[in-house]
Amino acid sequence: MPCRASVAAMFSIPTIDRELIAKYNLAGPRYTSYPTALQFSASVDQGELLADSLAENGPLSLYVHLPFCESLCWFCACTTVITNNRDRADDYLDYLELELRLYRAHMRPGRFGGAFCILVVDPRVFLTFAQLQRLMAMLRANFTFAPNAELSIELDPRTLDEAKVALLAESGFNRASFGVQDVNPDVQRAVHRIQPSSMNRECIGWIRKYGIRSLNVDLIYGLPLQTVASFGATLDEVISYQPDRLAVFSYAHVPWVAPAQKILERQGKLPGPDEKLSMLELIIARLTDAGYVFIGMDHFAKADDSLAVAQREGKLQRNFQGYSTHAGLEICAFGMSSISQTSNSYRQNFKDLEVYQSRLAAGQLPIERGYRLSADDKLRRTLIMRLMCDFAIDFAAMSHLLNVDFKQYFRAELLGLQDMQADGLLLVDDGHLEVTAAGRLLIRNIAMRFDAHWKPAEKRHAKTI
Numbered sequence: 273m274p275c276r277a278s279v280a281a282m283f284s285i286p287t288i289d290r291e292l293i294a295k296y297n298l299a300g301p302r303y304t305s306y307p308t309a310l311q312f313s314a315s316v317d318q319g320e321l322l323a324d325s326l327a328e329n330g331p332l333s334l335y336v337h338l339p340f341c342e343s344l345c346w347f348c349a350c351t352t353v354i355t356n357n358r359d360r361a362d363d364y365l366d367y368l369e370l371e372l373r374l375y376r377a378h379m380r381p382g383r384f385g386g387a388f389c390i391l392v393v394d395p396r397v398f399l400t401f402a403q404l405q406r407l408m409a410m411l412r413a414n415f416t417f418a419p420n421a422e423l424s425i426e427l428d429p430r431t432l433d434e435a436k437v438a439l440l441a442e443s444g445f446n447r448a449s450f451g452v453q454d455v456n457p458d459v460q461r462a463v464h465r466i467q468p469s470s471m472n473r474e475c476i477g478w479i480r481k482y483g484i485r486s487l488n489v490d491l492i493y494g495l496p497l498q499t500v501a502s503f504g505a506t507l508d509e510v511i512s513y514q515p516d517r518l519a520v521f522s523y524a525h526v527p528w529v530a531p532a533q534k535i536l537e538r539q540g541k542l543p544g545p546d547e548k549l550s551m552l553e554l555i556i557a558r559l560t561d562a563g564y565v566f567i568g569m570d571h572f573a574k575a576d577d578s579l580a581v582a583q584r585e586g587k588l589q590r591n592f593q594g595y596s597t598h599a600g601l602e603i604c605a606f607g608m609s610s611i612s613q614t615s616n617s618y619r620q621n622f623k624d625l626e627v628y629q630s631r632l633a634a635g636q637l638p639i640e641r642g643y644r645l646s647a648d649d650k651l652r653r654t655l656i657m658r659l660m661c662d663f664a665i666d667f668a669a670m671s672h673l674l675n676v677d678f679k680q681y682f683r684a685e686l687l688g689l690q691d692m693q694a695d696g697l698l699l700v701d702d703g704h705l706e707v708t709a710a711g712r713l714l715i716r717n718i719a720m721r722f723d724a725h726w727k728p729a730e731k732r733h734a735k736t737i
């Protein structure tokens with residue numbers, strides 16, 4: 273159970289203090305993993321990474337990365353392949369099948385039966401009917417899905433029709449997510465993604481009709497031509513969809529990672545930091561007024577959604593998919609650029625499609641790089657994840673969880689929080705650390721104080737707000 277302080281912290285609605293945000297808003301990680309992918313290295317011993325996988329037992333979570341999109345949204349920083357040619361997905365599925373087969377040799381025998389399985393297929397349902405059926409058959413041939421498994425899929429209303437939603441529901445998908453970003457047609461033109469609201473409503477109608485029980489919608493603020501007023505209209509429209517969860521991301525302008533963002537820069541004025549903060553203020557006010565709970569970072573959920581319930585019960589987790597209700601599961605990820613996670617390590621596949629395929633054609637798993645966690649990394653990983661989920665730390669409970677004297681082990685870090693305490697981001701007493709309402713939006717910056725790898729000069733991340 274979470275401590276009293278953490279319950280108070282998780283129910284508080286974040287407040288925006290512009291001076292504090294200006295002072296602390298440095299570039300920093302999103303902590304979907306610790307250490308972050310920046311620490312992954314090609315020189316890590318792949319045999320050891322695979323031995324870590326073989327040592328795992330019990331439930332697991334599956335993730336499949338499908339890279340194909342019909343056209344590029346200019347804000348996008350995902351690993352994509354832009355094509356209209358559906359046949360390319362057939363080839364890709366051939367290689368995925370090979371990857372699954374090769375991977376089986378690195379799983380404990382007998383682990384396939386009864387594995388608790390969460391499947392996330394990403395992104396966008398580019399696949400045809402037959403290709404989707406083949407993918408699901410392939411996965412079910414290699415893994416046993418638990419009866420209560422969560423099967424999530426990223427959809428794109430622009431490529432969806434009713435028959436495909438029916439097939440998804442029949443294949444067992446019970447969670448769906450799609451991006452709206454902004455409903456204003458001018459903004460949509462500026463980001464090269466035309467998606468009328470009527471299309472969103474139709475798509476949601478099918479999702480509900482076929483019994484896909486949970487819907488998440490993604491929005492982005494900070495895009496060209498957006499204003500506080502225009503984003504207010506987007507929020508009103510999206511609240512009327514009644515999604516179970518909402519992720520409202522701050523646009524991360526990282527053209528050195530996503531070159532298409534250079535085109536986006538030329539499409540109109542990007543809102544400045546002050547206007548973005550006003551948008552954030554509006555987002556928090558409108559969504560909490562509409563009954564959504566602020567989960568953390570950019571995530572909101574209905575009070576009875578499993579994310580909000582897990583947070584109230586101190587069981588919320590964080591992984592590569594963001595906030596999650598499933599604790600400590602091994603993540604087996606397939607497809608180009610995908611990242612797998614075991615208790616001891618991370619490993620990532622090649623991001624380049626040709627290299628990914630050529631490795632598999634040569635009979636090798638397409639692992640490009642990885643990271644093995646030290647004992648210290650594991651302690652910090654648990655601490656940072658609890659901080660990101662609970663917004664509070666009970667020192668006695670954390671000592672018990674980590675099997676170290678928490679105050680002693682993290683003495684230097686706790687002493688280093690004095691400026692944040694003085695500025696009202698944190699309350700620290702002899703037994704607890706609690707993030708205040710003013711500190712909630714700066715949770716990444718607070719977590720960074722416990723990150724042994726982060727360097728203040730690190731510029732490769734986007735700003736935290």
Ligand code: SF4
Nearest residue numbers: 341344345348350395
């Ligand atoms: S935002 Fe989604 S649909 Fe658009 S290019 Fe990126 S992955 Fe494809």
